Amino acid sequence: xxxxxxxxxxxxxxxxxxxxxxxxxxxxxxxxxxxxxxxxxxxxxxxxxxxxxxxxxxxxxxxxxxxxxxxxxxxxxxxxxxxxxxxxxxxxxxxxxxxxxxxxxxxxxxxxxxxxxxxxxxxxxxxxxxxxxxxxxxxxxxxxxxxxxxxxxxxxxxxxxxxxxxxxxxxxxxxxxxxxxxxxxxxxxxxxxxxxxxxxxxxxxxxxxxxxxxxxxxxxxxxxxxxxxxxxxxxxxxxxxxxxxxxxxxxxxxxxxxxxxxxxxxxxxxxxxxxxxxxxxxxxxxxxxxxxxxxxxxxxxxxxxxxxxxxxxxxxxxxxxxxxxxxxxxxxxxxxxxxxxxxxxxxxxx
Amino acid sequence: xxxxxxxxxxxxxxxxxxxxxxxxxxxxxxxxxxxxxxxxxxxxxxxxxxxxxxxxxxxxxxxxxxxxxxxxxxxxxxxxxxxxxxxxxxxxxxxxxxxxxxxxxxxxxxxxxxxxxxxxxxxxxxxxxxxxxxxxxxxxxxxxxxxxxxxxxxxxxxxxxxxxxxxxxxxxxxxxxxxxxxxxxxxxxxxxxxxxxxxxxxxxxxxxxxxxxxxxxxxxxxxxxxxxxxxxxxxxxxxxxxxxxxxxxxxxxxxxxxxxxxxxxxxxxxxxxxxxxxxxxxxxxxxxxxxxxxxxxxxxxxxxxxxxxxxxxxxxxxxxxxxxxxxxxxxxxxxxxxxxxxxxxxxxxx
Numbered sequence: 001x002x003x004x005x006x007x008x009x010x011x012x013x014x015x016x017x018x019x020x021x022x023x024x025x026x027x028x029x030x031x032x033x034x035x036x037x038x039x040x041x042x043x044x045x046x047x048x049x050x051x052x053x054x055x056x057x058x059x060x061x062x063x064x065x066x067x068x069x070x071x072x073x074x075x076x077x078x079x080x081x082x083x084x085x086x087x088x089x090x091x092x093x094x095x096x097x098x099x100x101x102x103x104x105x106x107x108x109x110x111x112x113x114x115x116x117x118x119x120x121x122x123x124x125x126x127x128x129x130x131x132x133x134x135x136x137x138x139x140x141x142x143x144x145x146x147x148x149x150x151x152x153x154x155x156x157x158x159x160x161x162x163x164x165x166x167x168x169x170x171x172x173x174x175x176x177x178x179x180x181x182x183x184x185x186x187x188x189x190x191x192x193x194x195x196x197x198x199x200x201x202x203x204x205x206x207x208x209x210x211x212x213x214x215x216x217x218x219x220x221x222x223x224x225x226x227x228x229x230x231x232x233x234x235x236x237x238x239x240x241x242x243x244x245x246x247x248x249x250x251x252x253x254x255x256x257x258x259x260x261x262x263x264x265x266x267x268x269x270x271x272x273x274x275x276x277x278x279x280x281x282x283x284x285x286x287x288x289x290x291x292x293x294x295x296x297x298x299x300x301x302x303x304x305x306x307x308x309x310x311x312x313x314x315x316x317x318x319x320x321x322x323x324x325x326x327x328x329x330x331x332x333x334x335x336x337x338x339x340x341x342x343x344x345x346x347x348x349x350x
Numbered sequence: 351x352x353x354x355x356x357x358x359x360x361x362x363x364x365x366x367x368x369x370x371x372x373x374x375x376x377x378x379x380x381x382x383x384x385x386x387x388x389x390x391x392x393x394x395x396x397x398x399x400x401x402x403x404x405x406x407x408x409x410x411x412x413x414x415x416x417x418x419x420x421x422x423x424x425x426x427x428x429x430x431x432x433x434x435x436x437x438x439x440x441x442x443x444x445x446x447x448x449x450x451x452x453x454x455x456x457x458x459x460x461x462x463x464x465x466x467x468x469x470x471x472x473x474x475x476x477x478x479x480x481x482x483x484x485x486x487x488x489x490x491x492x493x494x495x496x497x498x499x500x501x502x503x504x505x506x507x508x509x510x511x512x513x514x515x516x517x518x519x520x521x522x523x524x525x526x527x528x529x530x531x532x533x534x535x536x537x538x539x540x541x542x543x544x545x546x547x548x549x550x551x552x553x554x555x556x557x558x559x560x561x562x563x564x565x566x567x568x569x570x571x572x573x574x575x576x577x578x579x580x581x582x583x584x585x586x587x588x589x590x591x592x593x594x595x596x597x598x599x600x601x602x603x604x605x606x607x608x609x610x611x612x613x614x615x616x617x618x619x620x621x622x623x624x625x626x627x628x629x630x631x632x633x634x635x636x637x638x639x640x641x642x643x644x645x646x647x648x649x650x651x652x653x654x655x656x657x658x659x660x661x662x663x664x665x666x667x668x669x670x671x672x673x674x675x676x677x678x679x680x681x682x683x684x685x686x687x688x689x690x691x692x693x694x695x696x697x698x699x700x
Contacts, residue, residue: 060554137597181556194601204410205601206531215597217590217616225619227597234584234598240567247487247565247577248584249599251544251555266567269575 028174030331031167037281037329040322041171044279048255049178055277057255059179064256065209065246065267066172068186068193071260071283072201073164074153076292080160081188082124084147086116088131105130132189133213133231140229144195156334161200166335168258172201175256183254185246186210187238187263191229209249211237242267254278260285261295262307265315272319280321284308287327378524380681381517387631387679390672391521394629398605399528405627407605409529414606415559415596415617416522418536418543421610421633422551423514424503426642430510431538432474434497436466438481455480482539483563483581490579494545506684511550516685518608522551525606533604535596536560537588537613541579559599561587592617604628610635611645612657615665622669630671634658637677 032038048057069075089108092099099105104123107115119127132140153163172182184203186193190210197203214232219225237245243266246254257264257271260283268280285308286293295308316323326333382388398407419425439458442449449455454473457465469477482490503513522532534553536543540560547553564582569575587595593616596604607614607621610633618630635658636643645658666673676683 060548063556190598190601198410206413206599208601212598215594217593217620225593225616225623227593227620243567243575243577244565248540248562249556251540251558266575270567270577273575 028177029167029170031170033329033331035329037322037324040279041174041281044256044277045174045178047277057276061252061255062175062178062180063183063250063252063254064172064175064180065183065185065250065254065258065271066168067242067259067261067264067267068184068188070285071258071264072168072172072184073160074291075260076285076294079188080151081192082128083151084144084192085127085131087147087151088143089127092131099130128189129213129231129233132191133229135229137191137215137227137229140191141195144192148196161196162334162336164200164335165330166332167330169201169335171258172203176202180256181207183207183209183246183250185237185242185257185267187236187241189213190235190237209237209245211235211241238263240266243270246270257281258283260308262309262312265312268321269315269319272321280316280319281324282308282312282316282321283324284326286325287330287333290333291326293327378527379517379520381520383679383681385679387672387674390629391524391631394606394627395524395528397627407626411602411605412525412528412530413533413600413602413604414522414525414530415533415535415600415604415608415621416518417592417609417611417614417617418534418538420635421608421614422518422522422534423510424641425610426635426644429538430501431542432478433501434494434542435477435481437497437501438493439477442481449480478539479563479581479583482541483579485579487541487565487577487579490541491545494542498546511546512684512686514550514685515680516682517680519551519685521608522553526552530606531557533557533559533596533600535587535592535607535617537586537591539563540585540587559587559595561585561591588613590616593620596620607631608633610658612659612662615662618671619665619669622671630666630669631674632658632662632666632671633674634676636675637680637683640683641676 029038029041032041047053047055048062049059050056066072069079073080086108089105093105093109100109104119104127107119107123108127110116135143148159148161150159152159156163176182182201182203184193184197184201184207186208188210190208190212193210194205194208197205197208211233212235214230214234215227216230217225217227235241235245235248239262242264246267253274254267254271255274255277256279257267258281259265259268264282268282272278272280285291285295313323315321324330379388379391382391397403397405398412399409400406416422419429423430436458439455443455443459450459454469454477457469457473458477460466485493498509498511500509502509506513526532532551532553534543534547534551534557536558538560540558540562543560544555544558547555547558561583562585564580564584565577566580567575567577585591585595585598589612592614596617603624604617604621605624605627606629607617608631609615609618614632618632622628622630635641635645663673665671674680
């Protein structure tokens, strides 16, 4: 009798577990609250993937583009790649000591946070160009990978690659499961993001479009060829550079685009202006407790990153973009290593 | 009895057809003779795809790049895209009549073949820039598609998109069946090739890397955005521009590269110089009867297209590239519509 009771209990347990699995299986976006944003995403996917639907798009033509900083992972208070470049200034000035006394390198080396936060856009560009060029593409990849494996966000004490948003990881997976090719279209450096995009988001390097410098082909003394990163801007993948970069690197207009700031405006416009069903979404950082709240659209302090202006909010409304509220639409914020997109036990860079 | 006889005949026919399919199924490259070139391709694919092999490459990382003109389809005596641009000169000078009296447009309009064949590289570049820019990307696609549907090669009296090489279509399919992403890496215009790459080779637009001009984002009077093709060169995808373009657009070094001329040299070098097993192949046009024979390496007349020099031949040998002879290695030359890669009944542009 005892055995029979245990068996019944076990059966009941398994049945319940199975029900739970089914429920989770039915919900492609379990970290999203059941609000209008989630409904808009699911309804859109159903419209374009259902054979016979007037908005049906063949699987081979389904393209989804995502901004990275502030859309897929944390961008506040400063872009991760800029922190990387600041750290590289130390290495650079060891190789070229004459730069130690030159601005803006001198300020970066001083470690004076107040002064560093006041660096101009031109200063930042100078730092980026100097620290992201002059080495072979293989060297660059090795250096960036090493840095990403050890650097940690000061607030969360976790590697930057663990500060991706769980609800967005679910959107990426949901779209891929429905035949979409998912792309990152970032103002950040294309070569930098490609180092970790596959392990962190399940997005291969060839599906990362970003700000790109040129390279130069040459040979070493044994005739072995190599590519050197050059301080020559080929694509500034911000603002109008996003649709231009999408045309250059993908050649198709996206069906879905997701952004969070004025730098994504043209990508969202370009996507939504296509024929058939198109979905443009914009993420609002309005969750000071769980992440950050910023952007003048909310009367929140403006920052150098992720500007979300009133004009952008108005345009979202007039052009029919979906505004996603981090505070109201997301149950959880961060993806944990356990939920890494590639199925590995950690989403740190290999 | 008659019915029974017909049924038996039908069964026999089906059995034979099935046998044929099986035989073809065992040979991934049926249009290739059983020579060293074919063996090199098959051996390479087996090495990199066999789990446990020291040269195993995970499927997600398998990249194959193909030059187009002279490698996937006919380039002689003149690149198809140049013919397109010559035809567009007529349209352009209708819009801008002042160009009718200016060189090199005047020569093109004269129809004097002798004079046209003597146009310099700079003249050709001027024609390309003038005829490939100034319109929206949508307009350009529509115009190129229309031209491709009606233009015919004067020797074969067939659309250019039907002049692809059957043995190369088989290599593309064979690699894809083994997990490779196949890319076109062409000196030709990226936007031009993208118009027909999917229907003609089964290669989607986002897997075409080519010579690329910039675009400019703007709005029409109703606020609807569009992209205009600009006469500004972003990537000259020839020579060193090929590995540089591969890094820009793909971000991974290819495992296989296939070319046919000096413009492919650096791509073949770059591919072969990677770690593990790499395959670089170069196609020799030595079949005057079935296609063309050209290139100084064979004491054949040099031409403006597809230069295959003695130096290139020497390098192929010293760096271990596989030299493919059209005459000796290929059973058939042209893909027929019946064998179109997409399974459609014609490989003309949709």
